[in-house]
Amino acid sequence: MYAYRMLRCSLGRPLDGGDWFVHHGTDVETRWDADVPHLTPNDRFFVRNHTRPPVVDVHSWRLLVTGDGVLGERTYSLADLQSFTSRTYERALECTGNGRRLFADQQGTHRPGTQWGLGAIGVARWTGVPLSTVLRHAGLRPEAVQVMPVGLDEPYVEDGVDHGRVRRPLPIAKALDDTIIAWAMNDEPLPVDHGFPARLVVPGWVGIASIKWLGELRVTTSVVDSPWNTRWYRMHGEGWAGPDAVLDRMPPKSAIDATGPLEAGRLAVLRGRAWSGDASIRMVEVSTDGGRTWDEAHLTGANEPSCWVGWEHPWTPPAAGEHVLMTRATDSLGRTQPDRAPANDDGYLFSAVVRHPVTVAAPYLQTTVSEGV
Structure with a gap:
């Protein structure tokens, strides 16, 4: 039996003093x-x-x-x-x-x-x-x-x-x-x-x-x-009418977690998660070049319907500078994230592939100074 208390949810803060x-x-x-x-x-x-x-x-x-x-x-x-x-x-x-x-x-x-x-x-x-x-x-x-x-x-x-x-x-x-x-x-x-x-x-x-x-x-x-x-x-706008306008199950989506520092030529492991309404995730693909090419990521952990599953993918940034990472999920019902989310007046169900810009640092060059003898 749970001990019930009349407390409002406490909005916590991370250790860095910022806000969750x-x-x-x-x-x-x-x-x-x-x-x-x-x-x-x-x-x-x-x-x-x-x-x-x-x-x-x-x-x-x-x-x-x-x-x-x-x-x-x-x-x-x-x-x-x-x-x-x-x-x-x-x-x-x-x-x-x-x-x-x-x-x-x-x-x-x-x-x-x-x-x-x-x-x-x-x-x-x-x-x-x-x-x-x-x-x-x-x-x-x-x-x-x-x-x-x-x-x-x-x-x-x-x-x-x-x-x-x-x-x-x-x-x-x-x-x-x-x-x-x-x-x-x-x-x-x-x-x-x-x-x-x-x-x-x-x-x-x-x-x-x-x-x-x-x-x-x-x-x-x-x-x-x-x-x-x-x-x-409910979906409103051009093309939405009848049963198609009814909002019920959520579409497949995916996201990239915080990447941390990235360095050109150094192996990194990209991680994130994917989810879908009343379905599990069949596959997550990752693009590290703005959508020109795609590779399948490795799913990690439990993969249940209506819940998210983790994924990871190794990447060695080829060069310093700006890069665009992207992920797209396909669920067990065969639904895949589109390039563009269906337009509607209220901005519901954004399901498109999300562009995730990152900045890759130049390689860290360690210099060694030889002492004279």
């Missing part, structure tokens, strides 16, 4: 040059909130399950949820707009919204109860088609319009698959910024699907929308 994060107002993204481990520590995990986190008394908190898709209304305390058989897995959570800044930097098409680099993602070890367990315990009807999870954060108001609490429909197939109601993150109680006391974790899907500060599950026998899947978090 790139700040975007009240939201923060993890710095790629800050030695990101495989499991992102809770105090280094990116934060994306629509409104202020709620203050929740865990002892009085109840999760309401309601709607015509269940036999009757039920409520569950945290102790009730923890009495079911739990599940623990390592999975990534990624903001739908991760990489938005790169639409401008690489494709010359600035998109409005938080200008994330690639740091609006983290991998954690999540513990909770399968959503399917709770729905079936509540009496799931066979004709149920979706679940609408609703958060407890303050209603979101834009231009004077109250859009209500953050909520987004989840198809029943995904709800009954690998979605969990999580109460622990990296074997610790959920920090307030990450959904205390309980949140959904929807592996492989856009981050908005993993509703934080969970308060209600509305199970329905008909499709019900919310602003978070019609007004926002």
Whole structure:
């Protein structure tokens, strides 16, 4: 049993006295040059909130399950949820707009919204109860088609319009698959910024699907929308319509970790990671000449769906000066990162190959002075 505390996530700092994060107002993204481990520590995990986190008394908190898709209304305390058989897995959570800044930097098409680099993602070890367990315990009807999870954060108001609490429909197939109601993150109680006391974790899907500060599950026998899947978090723009505009699983992506000093003629080992929504990674390719040639990298460590896998690739820089490194991932579903991300009005799902410029130093020449005898 976890000892729960009402503490806001502490945004830590590295030993060099800098900051683990790139700040975007009240939201923060993890710095790629800050030695990101495989499991992102809770105090280094990116934060994306629509409104202020709620203050929740865990002892009085109840999760309401309601709607015509269940036999009757039920409520569950945290102790009730923890009495079911739990599940623990390592999975990534990624903001739908991760990489938005790169639409401008690489494709010359600035998109409005938080200008994330690639740091609006983290991998954690999540513990909770399968959503399917709770729905079936509540009496799931066979004709149920979706679940609408609703958060407890303050209603979101834009231009004077109250859009209500953050909520987004989840198809029943995904709800009954690998979605969990999580109460622990990296074997610790959920920090307030990450959904205390309980949140959904929807592996492989856009981050908005993993509703934080969970308060209600509305199970329905008909499709019900919310602003978070019609007004926002949906593809808008030329060519986007119908099912193609729906945002669900995340595309494959890859990144290069901090390289450290590079010297011409000296062997270096490039390292990074690759990930994909509801798929594992089949291959990572690396280019050290701006995309003219590609070599396959060596995958390292665990390679699970909806999680990132490490890769490494040896490189001896041929000359001093500026070089452009690039990586592209192919996942187990056969999807490969494109040269350009599909254009859309809101800058969602930037999935293109990322250009990573580096500066290579000239060889260090050690001189030996002979002493006279």
